[in-house]
Amino acid sequence: MKGQGKIRVVFFRKPVTFDNWLLFYAFCVLVFMFLVIPILIIIPVSFGSSQYLEFPPKDFSLKWYASYFSDPIWMSSTWRSFRVAFWVALLSSVIGTFAAFSLVRGKYRGKDFLMGLLICPLMVPIIVKAVAFYYFFSRLRLVGTELGLVLAHTCTGLPYIVVVVSSTLISFDTTLEKASMNLGANRLRTFMKITFPIIRPGILSGALFAFFSSFDDVIIAIFICGVRAITLPKKMWDGIRFELNPTIAAVASLLIFVSIITLVLVEIIRRSREHHKTG
Amino acid sequence: MKDTYPEGAEVKLQNVSKKFGDITAVDDVCLEVKESEFLTLLGPSGSGKTTTLMIIAGFERADTGEVYLNQKPIIDIPPYKRNIGMVFQQYALFPHMKVFDNIAYPLRNRKVPKGEIKRRVTEILNLVELSGYTDRYPNQLSGGQQQRVALARALIFNPPLLLLDEPLGALDKNLREQMKLEIKRIQKSLNLSAIYVTHDQEEALTISDRIAVYNEGRILQVGTPEDLYESPANRFVADFIGTSNFIPVSLERYDGEFMIWKDEHNENQKYLTHAIEGVSPGQSMVLVIRPEKVRFSSAVQNQENTLEGQVMEVIYTGESSRYRIRVDEFKEIEVRCLNKSGEPKFQLQDRVRLTWHLKDCKILA
Numbered sequence: 001m002k003g004q005g006k007i008r009v010v011f012f013r014k015p016v017t018f019d020n021w022l023l024f025y026a027f028c029v030l031v032f033m034f035l036v037i038p039i040l041i042i043i044p045v046s047f048g049s050s051q052y053l054e055f056p057p058k059d060f061s062l063k064w065y066a067s068y069f070s071d072p073i074w075m076s077s078t079w080r081s082f083r084v085a086f087w088v089a090l091l092s093s094v095i096g097t098f099a100a101f102s103l104v105r106g107k108y109r110g111k112d113f114l115m116g117l118l119i120c121p122l123m124v125p126i127i128v129k130a131v132a133f134y135y136f137f138s139r140l141r142l143v144g145t146e147l148g149l150v151l152a153h154t155c156t157g158l159p160y161i162v163v164v165v166s167s168t169l170i171s172f173d174t175t176l177e178k179a180s181m182n183l184g185a186n187r188l189r190t191f192m193k194i195t196f197p198i199i200r201p202g203i204l205s206g207a208l209f210a211f212f213s214s215f216d217d218v219i220i221a222i223f224i225c226g227v228r229a230i231t232l233p234k235k236m237w238d239g240i241r242f243e244l245n246p247t248i249a250a251v252a253s254l255l256i257f258v259s260i261i262t263l264v265l266v267e268i269i270r271r272s273r274e275h276h277k278t279g
Numbered sequence: 280m281k282d283t284y285p286e287g288a289e290v291k292l293q294n295v296s297k298k299f300g301d302i303t304a305v306d307d308v309c310l311e312v313k314e315s316e317f318l319t320l321l322g323p324s325g326s327g328k329t330t331t332l333m334i335i336a337g338f339e340r341a342d343t344g345e346v347y348l349n350q351k352p353i354i355d356i357p358p359y360k361r362n363i364g365m366v367f368q369q370y371a372l373f374p375h376m377k378v379f380d381n382i383a384y385p386l387r388n389r390k391v392p393k394g395e396i397k398r399r400v401t402e403i404l405n406l407v408e409l410s411g412y413t414d415r416y417p418n419q420l421s422g423g424q425q426q427r428v429a430l431a432r433a434l435i436f437n438p439p440l441l442l443l444d445e446p447l448g449a450l451d452k453n454l455r456e457q458m459k460l461e462i463k464r465i466q467k468s469l470n471l472s473a474i475y476v477t478h479d480q481e482e483a484l485t486i487s488d489r490i491a492v493y494n495e496g497r498i499l500q501v502g503t504p505e506d507l508y509e510s511p512a513n514r515f516v517a518d519f520i521g522t523s524n525f526i527p528v529s530l531e532r533y534d535g536e537f538m539i540w541k542d543e544h545n546e547n548q549k550y551l552t553h554a555i556e557g558v559s560p561g562q563s564m565v566l567v568i569r570p571e572k573v574r575f576s577s578a579v580q581n582q583e584n585t586l587e588g589q590v591m592e593v594i595y596t597g598e599s600s601r602y603r604i605r606v607d608e609f610k611e612i613e614v615r616c617l618n619k620s621g622e623p624k625f626q627l628q629d630r631v632r633l634t635w636h637l638k639d640c641k642i643l644a
Contacts, residue, residue, distance in 0.1 A: 178338050179371035181358040184388035184436065190359075193384075197375050 096161025144226025
């Protein structure tokens with residue numbers, strides 16, 4: 001391509017030729033900026049010292065970070081979010097893996113219907129789920145409890161695990177289990193030593209989805225948190241509505257940082273497994 | 280610690296049947312494998328040979344019948360307690376374990392101490408000529424190497440019986456030849472009994488002590504490779520093992536020692552064979568003759584067992600040539616002869632005369 005000095009890009013099935021590289025790169029940069037600038041703009045804002053969200057910041061200060069880390073309510077809602085997301089990931093992994101096993105390996109009627117039922121929470125608009133949970137959980141006195149949050153989020157996180165683990169299981173070669181049993185391992189040992197380690201990446205990536213679907217959620221949280229079980233996104237939401245000070249910007253920057261770290265970690269784990277995943 | 284391998288096991292299948300829905304996969308199979316014998320289950324795909332193997336390994340449960348391993352019934356024993364080695368079609372190596380851990384797996388399941396595991400894995404890797412590969416993952420090995428690892432893993436716990444399910448299917452031709460001999464060598468040197476499943480008759484002929492020919496869930500014939508090739512019990516075996524010419528005939532006359540047969544399509548064409556039992560005059564049978572047993576003859580001899588025809592095709596295969604001879608509109612005879620000096624050579628369209636020895640043709644139902 002470089003030899004021709006022109007770049008051909010297919011756009012709506014029509015080849016478009018860029019006459020020079022500069023124009024092409026400029027276009028790419030624009031697209032990239034469109035995607036990330038709104039997110040990244042929050043970072044400089046968080047380092048300003050102004051009382052208000054101000055861009056560009058006039059000076060540099062860490063006071064909003066200090067305010068975040070020293071505020072017990074911010075801290076407790078952060079830990080609550082992590083705690084809830086952790087239990088959601090764990091609970092939906094266990095239930096979702098069992099469900100996936102049943103859906104893939106089981107021989108019974110109505111499997112498609114059951115699959116549909118399990119995937120259903122992905123289709124229903126969040127606000128509908130949130131209202132439903134609110135009415136249902138208020139009867140059970142679960143509104144305003146972490147348990148309520150965990151249960152509601154598990155319901156929305158479960159489909160991720162079911163989908164990912166099912167597809168992993170479909171491509172799993174069951175001859176390996178036969179080989180294992182033939183070599184003297186009973187069913188439990190075969191699961192622990194062969195099946196589980198091989199499908200584990202699938203479970204983990206499903207669990208990660210479930211974790212973040214819980215950690216991200218603000219809509220269900222608004223309904224279920226009450227005043228006693230406020231999560232981080234809910235606290236940020238409240239912050240925007242009632243205080244509007246740059247602590248939110250500091251928290252947002254930290255969350256972006258956490259996301260990047262997580263992505264990098266996942267990539268490292270994936271690469272270290274790559275060499276024996278194929279074949 | 281056991282350093283010596285045990286004698287091969289005796290296996291006996293008694294009236295074993297297995298259905299999948301409406302399909303009878305294995306139909307009343309009786310079979311015996313002797314101590315240290317290499318027995319091959321040979322048949323087209325879907326003939327029930329793999330299902331038989333799975334029943335012996337314990338992955339399928341026979342609907343009726345019993346399987347004995349060294350005189351003990353094993354049908355109620357789960358696969359992980361049967362102590363039978365098995366090599367799977369696609370090797371079924373564990374992708375997340377290194378070669379060492381794959382081979383050590385059966386020993387770890389049996390709680391063998393660490394030091395002994397290391398010693399025995401090293402030993403068996405020598406046997407399959409793969410020392411130095413312990414730290415590789417299966418996908419870093421070639422097909423042939425994966426095959427050897429699978430073999431080592433199936434042998435390391437000293438099973439008295441080894442099952443092989445089309446183990447060479449995934450290899451290319453040269454490697455297949457080589458592995459075939461190697462499997463045979465290892466089986467003999469360890470004194471194992473082996474049951475080998477294949478649809479490749481050539482493979483079966485070269486590797487087996489005895490062969491059981493399967494079709495549609497039944498065993499049609501069991502015998503040594505020579506038995507099967509020289510004395511097939513029925514048309515299917517004659518057709519499946521090697522190639523055969525089939526000529527439909529009916530019995531005309533029986534004169535004590537010989538039988539005279541009449542060609543079904545040509546009243547005047549007669550065939551002479553040794554007498555066989557249980558055939559009455561007029562009965563339709565089929566005369567079977569192997570391509571390499573048919574000879575070209577120059578002299579006009581007896582009318583029987585002589586056919587005249589025209590060369591329709593010549594295929595040169597190096598050591599031998601194959602001729603397709605058209606006798607009449609119902610009969611084409613394949614002839615194979617070695618390309619030795621002095622042998623007659625024929626061209627397309629040549630008129631030729633064919634004959635054979637009395638003892639070389641068979642009459643089958």
